[in-house]
Amino acid sequence: MNRKLLKNKNFMLLIIGNFISLIGSNIQQFVLSLYVLALTGSATLFASMLAISILPRILLSPIAGVFGDWFDKKKSIVFLDLINAVVLFGFSFYLMFNSELSIALIYLLVIILEITEIFFHSSISAVMPSVVDKDEYLEANSLRTMLVSFGQLMAPIFGAIIYGAFGLMIAILINAISFLASAISEMFVNIPKTKVEKQKKSIACFKKDFVAGLKIIKDSKAIRTFISIAIIINFSIAPLFSVGLIFLVKEVLSQSDLKLGLLQTVLSASMIAAPILMTHKIKSMRIGDLLIKAILMIGFLVMMISLSVHQLLFNLNDGTVSYYFILATCFLIGILVTTVNISVHTLFQQIVPLEFMGRTSTVLSLFATIAVPLGQMFFGYLYDIINPGLVVILNGFLIVLTVLIYYRQLIIIGNESEEQVKDKIIERRVIASEV
Numbered sequence: 404m405n406r407k408l409l410k411n412k413n414f415m416l417l418i419i420g421n422f423i424s425l426i427g428s429n430i431q432q433f434v435l436s437l438y439v440l441a442l443t444g445s446a447t448l449f450a451s452m453l454a455i456s457i458l459p460r461i462l463l464s465p466i467a468g469v470f471g472d473w474f475d476k477k478k479s480i481v482f483l484d485l486i487n488a489v490v491l492f493g494f495s496f497y498l499m500f501n502s503e504l505s506i507a508l509i510y511l512l513v514i515i516l517e518i519t520e521i522f523f524h525s526s527i528s529a530v531m532p533s534v535v536d537k538d539e540y541l542e543a544n545s546l547r548t549m550l551v552s553f554g555q556l557m558a559p560i561f562g563a564i565i566y567g568a569f570g571l572m573i574a575i576l577i578n579a580i581s582f583l584a585s586a587i588s589e590m591f592v593n594i595p596k597t598k599v600e601k602q603k604k605s606i607a608c609f610k611k612d613f614v615a616g617l618k619i620i621k622d623s624k625a626i627r628t629f630i631s632i633a634i635i636i637n638f639s640i641a642p643l644f645s646v647g648l649i650f651l652v653k654e655v656l657s658q659s660d661l662k663l664g665l666l667q668t669v670l671s672a673s674m675i676a677a678p679i680l681m682t683h684k685i686k687s688m689r690i691g692d693l694l695i696k697a698i699l700m701i702g703f704l705v706m707m708i709s710l711s712v713h714q715l716l717f718n719l720n721d722g723t724v725s726y727y728f729i730l731a732t733c734f735l736i737g738i739l740v741t742t743v744n745i746s747v748h749t750l751f752q753q754i755v756p757l758e759f760m761g762r763t764s765t766v767l768s769l770f771a772t773i774a775v776p777l778g779q780m781f782f783g784y785l786y787d788i789i790n791p792g793l794v795v796i797l798n799g800f801l802i803v804l805t806v807l808i809y810y811r812q813l814i815i816i817g818n819e820s821e822e823q824v825k826d827k828i829i830e831r832r833v834i835a836s837e838v
Contacts (some may be wrong), residue, residue: 420588429558468765484586491579529760545678550676602749638778673737704800
C-alpha cells in the first residue's frame, strides 16, 4: 500500500469515518432483519422493506446528483451524518420507553436512512478524488473496498452478538454513535471547494445543471459504456448471489444454514482479498483489456456453477462435493467482480470532472440499483419453472454477451480523459450561448 496515501490525513479521516459508520449501518441492517423475522415470522415483510428502500433512490437520485455538485461537500457530508445520528438517537430513545418498534416505524427508519444515504453518496463521490492525487485513485479505491468488505464480513458476527445480548435498542444506539463519530472525523477534513459551489442557486439553474449532467453522460462513450455494463452485470450477478446461490445450496443441494452462512463469508473474504491480490495487476494492464478478460472470466465461471447440479458431482457425498465446488467458484467470482468494480470506479474518477461527479455517479448508481430487483424477479421466476442449472447458464451467458456487445467500446476505453470531457462541456456551452 502506498505510504504517501496512508500519511494523507484528509483521506484517512474520511476513510476511517466512513468505515465506522458503515460498520454501524451493517450491524443495524442485520439486526433489523432478525428483529422483523422474530416479530412477524414473515420473510415477505422484510423483503418488502428492502424493496421500499429502493423507491427513494429512484425518485431522488437525479435531484441528489445536482445538489451534491452544488453545495459545499464538507458541510454536506457532516450535516447528513449528523442527521442520521439524531434520527437514530431518537429511535433508540423511543425504544427505551417502548418494548418494540412497529413495522410502520421500521419502514420509516429505513426510508429516512436511504434518503440521507442518496444525498451523502452524491456529495462523497467527489470528495475522495479531491483529497488524493490522480495516481493514487486506484490504491485509494482498493483500500476503501477492502475496508467496506471487511465491514460486511464482520457486521453479521457483531450484529448477532449484540442482538442476542442486548436487543434492538443497543444496535440502533451503536449505529447512532457511529454516525456521530463519522461526522466528527469529517469535520477535520480539508476538502477543496469546486467552482460550482459559488454559483447562484435557483430552479432554473437546477434544471440547466441537471440537463448538463445528462449531456455529459450522452457525450462520453466511456460513461455510457460503464452505465450499460453496470445494468447488465447487476441484472445478472445480483440475482445469482441473492436468489440463485441460496436456492441451489438450500433447496437443490439440501445443505445446512451453517454452510449457507459459510458461502456468504467466502464471498465477503474474496472481496477483501481482491484489492490485496489484484491492485498490481490493475496497474499493469489497460483498463479496457482488464475489463474484457475479467468480465469474460466471470461469465464462464458463473456458467460453470451449473455443473454443481450435474449428476457427476451432485451424486457425490450427498451434494457436499457440489457445495464445495460452488464455494471455490464463488471465491474466484468475488475476486473478479471486485476487481471490475475497483477498475471502473477508478477510471470513472479519472475522466469525470469533479464539479459533475455527483450527477454522473448518482445516475450510474440509480440504473445499477434499478437493475437488481428486475433481475431478482426475472431469474427468481425462472428458478421456479425450469432446471436451476439452465438458469445459471443463462446468468453467465448474459455476462459473456455483455463483453461481445461492448467489445469495441471496451477496447478503446481509457483513452478518454477528463480534459476531453471538459472540452465537450465548453463546446456545448459555446453553442448554447450562440443560440
